[in-house]
Amino acid sequence: MENKAVVNRIIPFSNVDGPGNRLAIFFQGCNISCIYCHNPETINRCISCMACVSGCPSGALKTCDEGVIYDEKVCTECDRCIKTCRYNSSPRAKIYTVDELYKIIDDYKLFIRGITVSGGEPTLQAEFITELFKRVKPLGLTCFVDTNGFFDRERISGLIEAADKFMVDIKAIDNIDILCGTTMKNNIENLKYLLRLNKVYEVRSVIIQDYMDVENTLFTVASILKEYPEVIYKLIRVHTQGLRDEQKEKVKDKVPSAEYVRQLGEKIRDIGVRKVELII
Ligand code: SF4
Numbered sequence: 001m002e003n004k005a006v007v008n009r010i011i012p013f014s015n016v017d018g019p020g021n022r023l024a025i026f027f028q029g030c031n032i033s034c035i036y037c038h039n040p041e042t043i044n045r046c047i048s049c050m051a052c053v054s055g056c057p058s059g060a061l062k063t064c065d066e067g068v069i070y071d072e073k074v075c076t077e078c079d080r081c082i083k084t085c086r087y088n089s090s091p092r093a094k095i096y097t098v099d100e101l102y103k104i105i106d107d108y109k110l111f112i113r114g115i116t117v118s119g120g121e122p123t124l125q126a127e128f129i130t131e132l133f134k135r136v137k138p139l140g141l142t143c144f145v146d147t148n149g150f151f152d153r154e155r156i157s158g159l160i161e162a163a164d165k166f167m168v169d170i171k172a173i174d175n176i177d178i179l180c181g182t183t184m185k186n187n188i189e190n191l192k193y194l195l196r197l198n199k200v201y202e203v204r205s206v207i208i209q210d211y212m213d214v215e216n217t218l219f220t221v222a223s224i225l226k227e228y229p230e231v232i233y234k235l236i237r238v239h240t241q242g243l244r245d246e247q248k249e250k251v252k253d254k255v256p257s258a259e260y261v262r263q264l265g266e267k268i269r270d271i272g273v274r275k276v277e278l279i280i
């Protein structure tokens with residue numbers, strides 16, 4: 001049977017998803033749910049409840065026996081359907097075969113340095129992406145994976161081998177259940193594993209007060225990364241723009257000061273991390 005995957009959206013040109021100009025593919029489905037998630041519509045698969053259909057102002061959504069039919073030709077990208085959906089999904093997600101994605105990438109290959117798979121959590125669709133990477137690499141493009149750090153190393157061993165680099169979130173160490181609604185705890189071990197294989201491009205931590213063990217998380221990561229001078233450690237101050245109202249309520253009083261983030265950056269440099277980037 002042909003390998004297929006659900007894709008939330010494709011951005012042909014991105015300069016924030018790894019080095020150079022990259023085509024970014026956002027896969028549908030995530031294994032965690034973070035308080036500050038800026039792509040909550042990528043978390044779950046559509047359950048065909050049809051709640052979004054009648055609210056579409058341009059008639060881009062219709063119902064059929066299999067679920068929602070989406071017509072991108074008339075969609076105005078108003079995002080009303082995403083705001084309506086209570087299941088953290090999107091009626092605009094589409095099923096692709098490896099061949100279909102390959103053809104899109106091939107069309108852009110002269111203008112990009114590589115592709116990055118993101119989400120959601122792309123490692124949930126590891127088999128599909130492994131096949132995609134094997135097709136894409138002969139085009140001379142690099143293949144990156146943007147992961148939340150929670151994956152089964154054995155299950156995705158083929159993907160680890162096929163990928164050039166990973167960009168790994170370390171969201172928290174002790175408070176991960178409160179911040180991300182998961183009992184998984186293997187993010188640090190997974191990071192160390194990928195580092196030993198020379199597969200890490202950058203590590204990112206979003207800084208939010210109270211919901212995460214900020215200094216424990218950042219200084220633990222820094223003490224690991226000091227041995228890997230080529231790896232970037234990016235500290236991102238949480239922000240509320242683009243969050244849903246219920247998320248904003250939780251986050252609005254937890255945004256750290258820019259000065260505090262700068263101080264954390266200095267401490268991390270003092271620990272020995274060479275490449276520290278602050279997104280304030
Ligand atoms: S974004 Fe959603 S609601 Fe808006 S036009 Fe497109 S399908 Fe309809």
Ligand code: SF4
Nearest residue numbers: 046049050052085091
């Ligand atoms: S996208 Fe959300 S609201 Fe629309 S049919 Fe699917 S689950 Fe229901």
